[in-house]
Every structure is written in structure tokens, then in C-alpha cells.
Amino acid sequence: MHMLVAYDVALDLIRALRPVVAQLRQYSADTADQVERAASSIVLNLAEGDRRHGRDPRRFWAMAHGSAGEIRGALDLADAWGWHVDSAQARGLLDRELGLLWGLTRRTRAKEAPSRPTVTMKGEPPRDHLSDDRAASQPRR
Secondary structure (H helix, E strand, O other): OOOOHHHHHHHHHHHHHHHHHHHHHHHOHHHHHHHHHHHHHHHHHHHHHHOOOOOHHHHHHHHHHHHHHHHHHHHHHHHHHOOOOOOHHHHHHHHHHHHHHHHHHHHHHHHHOOOOOOOOOOOOOOOOHHHHHHHHHOOOO
16 A cells, blocks of 8 residues: 555556546547546656655645546546546546545645744733634724
């Protein structure tokens, strides 16, 4: 098992997409190839991002997220063209993958956000941010 759950789900997604890609190929070889490349890109970007440090992982996870969106677009395209493609299982895994990737990109942003400095009057003890907000909404005496 890989360190990132999203990596394992991406591999499951590829397994679920194999029959979908075969069905897509009957209608459009280009679309089938695009789905294969996008699914592979998710796995490869997650693997590379997991080995990076600092802000760098988020860049790879964002690319993986974009590739997952590309697969969703290809499946929507197949539906719009009326191609008979059974993508229900793949769509379920894709939705999970999109959620995991969204969480990865957002979690890292939250960790990188600079913390808000606590401002106090001379002689007052520092307050947490919640109490600062409450104090600001109450009238001064």
C-alpha cells in the first residue's frame, strides 16, 4: 500500500477504466488514448509529488487533479455523443479520486498559509483568534 490513499484509488481507477477505454476506442481512438494518458498522469504525478517537500507536492497533486477532471470530461463527452460506454464504476472511483485530490491540494495550502499575528494592547495577555473576533463584536466599556 502506498502512503497516499489517492495513489491506491488512482490505480483502482485505471483498473475500472480498462473496459471503458476499450469501449471508447470503438468510437474514438483519440478519446480512448486521452483517457489512458490522463489516468496514467494521475498515478505518476501522485508518485512524484509524494517524494517532494515544501510547496512542490501541491503542484504535482494539482496536475493530478486536472488529469482527473480531464477523464470526467471525456466520459461526459462520450455521453454527449451518445456513445454506449458503461462508465458507472469508473465514475464512482473518479468522484472519490477527485475528492481526495481536492483535499490534498487544499490541505497543503492551509499548512502554507501564514498565521495571523496576534495583536494586543500593551500589558494585555495574548488572545486566541476566536476570542479576538468575539471581542471585536462586543461594545467597549
